[in-house]
Amino acid sequence: MKTALKAAAPTSTSRAAKASAVEACDTQYIDQERVEAVLCSLVERDDAQDVANVFRVLADPTRVAIVHALSLAELCNCDLASILGITESAVSHQMRELRLMKIVSAEKRGRMVYYRLTDTHIRHIFEDTLRHVREGA
Amino acid sequence: MKTALKAAAPTSTSRAAKASAVEACDTQYIDQERVEAVLCSLVERDDAQDVANVFRVLADPTRVAIVHALSLAELCNCDLASILGITESAVSHQMRELRLMKIVSAEKRGRMVYYRLTDTHIRHIFEDTLRHVREGA
DNA sequence: ATGATAGTTGAGTAGATGCTCAACTGTCAA
DNA sequence: TTGACAGTTGAGCATCTACTCAACTATCAT
Known part of the structure; x- marks a missing residue:
């Protein structure tokens, strides 16, 4: 499993923020459900490597x-x-x-x-x- | 197998020759038969690319x-x-x-x-x- | 031993590539 | 219209990589 998804992130950092895993962008349109589902079954970083x-x-x-x-x-x-x-x-x-x-x-x-x-x-x-x-x- | 030996290029170019397909190196131990067989069914250069x-x-x-x-x-x-x-x-x-x-x-x-x-x-x-x-x- | 030769290796180099940053376009909501 | 924002793009960069060249080792024939 991946790290948990950090919900909405209503207070977003700057657009060019360094993106630490989940808080990548300040969008408000991320499909939370879908993203979480994908994160759950996503390959490990090591596997991807x-x-x-x-x-x-x-x-x-x-x-x-x-x-x-x-x-x-x-x-x-x-x-x-x-x-x-x-x-x-x-x-x-x-x-x-x-x-x-x-x-x-x-x-x-x-x-x-x-x-x-x-x-x-x-x-x-x-x-x-x-x-x-x-x-x- | 490995009837080998000699086949072509008795007068070989330098070791670092530019290699035109079969006459690549000056070795005398290339397995001519095997090499030709492979060359025949080898993928095209474009396919490889x-x-x-x-x-x-x-x-x-x-x-x-x-x-x-x-x-x-x-x-x-x-x-x-x-x-x-x-x-x-x-x-x-x-x-x-x-x-x-x-x-x-x-x-x-x-x-x-x-x-x-x-x-x-x-x-x-x-x-x-x-x-x-x-x-x- | 000596020379020839199959193969390996390290340094150096030209080109590819994945990212960041900043500027941009296009769409939506107020 | 105006501002916000999802997405794209180009420049610049740090890094990687596939090759060449030259020097090296190991094995064989004489």
Whole structure:
């Protein structure tokens, strides 16, 4: 649950007030009932941050291409650089991020490092979104 | 697998070469077969960009909260400011983005502007990801 | 050991982005 | 008409980020 909603706030602070959670604006037209209902079932701030983080990792065309490529085959850094047409360094930087986010896992074999998706959930989210983009408007 | 080796580019450009698709790096260990297979079914560059754009819109905790709130009820700018504890200006800026991306639609009624999600697809993607974050590690 | 090469990493940089602030528009009530 | 107010917008900013470059490590072939 969220913090309780502070009713009407009849005496409002200035318009540009710093907005501490609920007393954001001095409007008198807030739909109190609706706002409270939404606040009750609203995701936690942390959840919102976590969800945003997952999306953030997927919010770059290079990483989208990496994820898609890895959904098709296990690939090494060099393969990915070749496929994406970017430097190995750039790939490596992105892989670090993807590994930190547990989106991909790495396995070292000799000199090579092979990457694969760790999570089928991510694959599904990605595929849903690709479908959405392709069929959708 | 990994018949590998050598394939192309015996005379390689410098390590930091600009990378034109397949001849990206001078490595000799690119798995040519695998790379070509992936390249064949790889999403278009535009698709990757579109997918990334959808994720980008959802890659901010404020917008995540907005989308989630709107998945629970139709709300006006002021309600959202109240719920999120941010200024109306900040909400409005984000709503502009969300409208441009066709994530939400706006309906003006008197002085108020009511927002709702335009797309159930987005709702599903969001809900999948929220589940993923909550159950997943 | 020596050289070649796959991969990583840190610094630096150009561009993107989310917010604030202030000025603005449009609508309503008196 | 006048004032109040919901909402929008542009400028400015502090921050973030995806890349390049160069230096580094680790592994393999000779």
